[in-house]
Amino acid sequence: AIQLSERVKLVKPSPTLAVAAKAKELKAQGRPIVGLGTGEPDFDTPEHIKQAAIEAIKDGATKYTPVDGTPELKQAVIDKFKRDNNLDYQPNQILVSCGGKQSFYNLCQALLNDGDEVIIPAPYWVSYPDMAILAGAKPVIIETTIEQHLKITPEQLRSAITDKTKLFVINSPSNPTGVAYSKDELKALADVLVEYPDIVVATDDMYEHILWTEEPFLNILNVCPELYDRTVVLNGVSKAYAMTGWRIGYAGGPADLIGAMKKIQSQSTSNPAAPSQAAATAALAGDQSCIKPMLEAFKKRHDYLVHALNSIEGVTCLPSDGTFYAFPNMQGLIEKHGCESDLDFAELLIEKVDLALVPGSAFGAPGHLRLSYAASMETLEEAILRLRKMA
Numbered sequence: 001a002i003q004l005s006e007r008v009k010l011v012k013p014s015p016t017l018a019v020a021a022k023a024k025e026l027k028a029q030g031r032p033i034v035g036l037g038t039g040e041p042d043f044d045t046p047e048h049i050k051q052a053a054i055e056a057i058k059d060g061a062t063k064y065t066p067v068d069g070t071p072e073l074k075q076a077v078i079d080k081f082k083r084d085n086n087l088d089y090q091p092n093q094i095l096v097s098c099g100g101k102q103s104f105y106n107l108c109q110a111l112l113n114d115g116d117e118v119i120i121p122a123p124y125w126v127s128y129p130d131m132a133i134l135a136g137a138k139p140v141i142i143e144t145t146i147e148q149h150l151k152i153t154p155e156q157l158r159s160a161i162t163d164k165t166k167l168f169v170i171n172s173p174s175n176p177t178g179v180a181y182s183k184d185e186l187k188a189l190a191d192v193l194v195e196y197p198d199i200v201v202a203t204d205d206m207y208e209h210i211l212w213t214e215e216p217f218l219n220i221l222n223v224c225p226e227l228y229d230r231t232v233v234l235n236g237v238s239k240a241y242a243m244t245g246w247r248i249g250y251a252g253g254p255a256d257l258i259g260a261m262k263k264i265q266s267q268s269t270s271n272p273a274a275p276s277q278a279a280a281t282a283a284l285a286g287d288q289s290c291i292k293p294m295l296e297a298f299k300k301r302h303d304y305l306v307h308a309l310n311s312i313e314g315v316t317c318l319p320s321d322g323t324f325y326a327f328p329n330m331q332g333l334i335e336k337h338g339c340e341s342d343l344d345f346a347e348l349l350i351e352k353v354d355l356a357l358v359p360g361s362a363f364g365a366p367g368h369l370r371l372s373y374a375a376s377m378e379t380l381e382e383a384i385l386r387l388r389k390m391a
């Protein structure tokens with residue numbers, strides 16, 4: 001028999017897959033499943049971005065490019081960081097990858113040693129802990145409550161730090177909670193981090209543009225430029241421009257670290273697909289007005305969904321600051337149905353009312369479920385109708 005690596009055995013199969021697989025199976029059997037599981041915009045990629053890729057293919061963008069991205073795309077990333085984030089980078093500080101997912105993977109592989117600790121606030125994006133584990137490191141999860149709006153406090157950060165801490169990850173606005181850290185909250189976390197000069201900071205700004213707070217978007221580096229020499233800014237085009245399938249993410253950071261990440265990428269995927277890079281260049285350098293109608297639609301759906309969720313007994317949902325996720329606590333409903341956990345309840349929802357949601361345990365937050373509102377208003381209304389039947 002084939003003996004798999006010890007490494008792959010360390011990675012947990014995603015609990016989200018069980019529900020997704022079940023939903024898919026039932027759908028194939030003809031059951032009218034409503035799924036709010038997907039983490040991708042329901043909009044099509046804007047036309048000018050698609051056209052740029054088509055033109056690029058016609059012009060011969062069918063070959064290898066430099067591993068870290070075409071000069072045009074890297075320049076568009078540098079200009080974007082300056083324009084949107086007031087951050088300055090040189091070309092050797094930028095790495096373009098096959099999605100934000102690969103950016104974070106490269107970072108873990110380039111930075112982490114066996115036994116290093118990675119501080120990850122929960123609820124977290126599902127891939128952070130497993131990617132840290134794949135690199136031999138240990139995820140140190142900070143738990144949060146709805147009273148603290150699912151955000152960590154500076155005291156919690158301080159007490160999670162040990163002499164093994166190598167990396168701190170922050171994702172704001174957050175998948176799955178939808179909440180964003182305010183300027184003051186970021187500053188308070190940064191004040192702790194400046195005391196520990198050996199900790200690298202990763203800020204995952206993937207949902208930067210899907211934000212409706214009065215405060216403009218800020219990351220931890222904006223409020224604490226002192227962290228510049230040890231902060232990696234991760235971003236990508238997947239969510240802001242409805243480009244999940246194109247697979248382009250990018251990172252800006254210290255040249256040494258970015259160079260090491262590039263080395264990992266050069267021995268795994270090499271460059272991201274050339275036509276996708278042309279599309280991403282058009283997305284970042286082109287007219288930004290395509291974002292607004294998507295943002296407005298997400299906000300409208302958010303307002304409806306959060307209000308509707310809170311009107312259901314046993315469900316409490318914080319309003320989101322952005323993203324396209326609602327992350328209600330459903331402990332009341334879970335207990336009402338005698339379920340052991342959110343995982344069981346997610347299965348029950350599929351069985352009883354044909355509704356597929358992602359259990360919060362997948363994000364390190366039992367008792368919650370994640371609803372994606374990257375879905376039409378009709379779909380959301382139907383989902384609420386079905387959820388009400390369970391109340």
Ligand code: PLP
Nearest residue numbers: 099100101125175206236238249
């Ligand atoms: N970071 C966060 C917080 C995400 O939610 C996602 C996608 O779900 C990613 C990164 C990676 O996105 P992609 O690999 O599609 O660029």
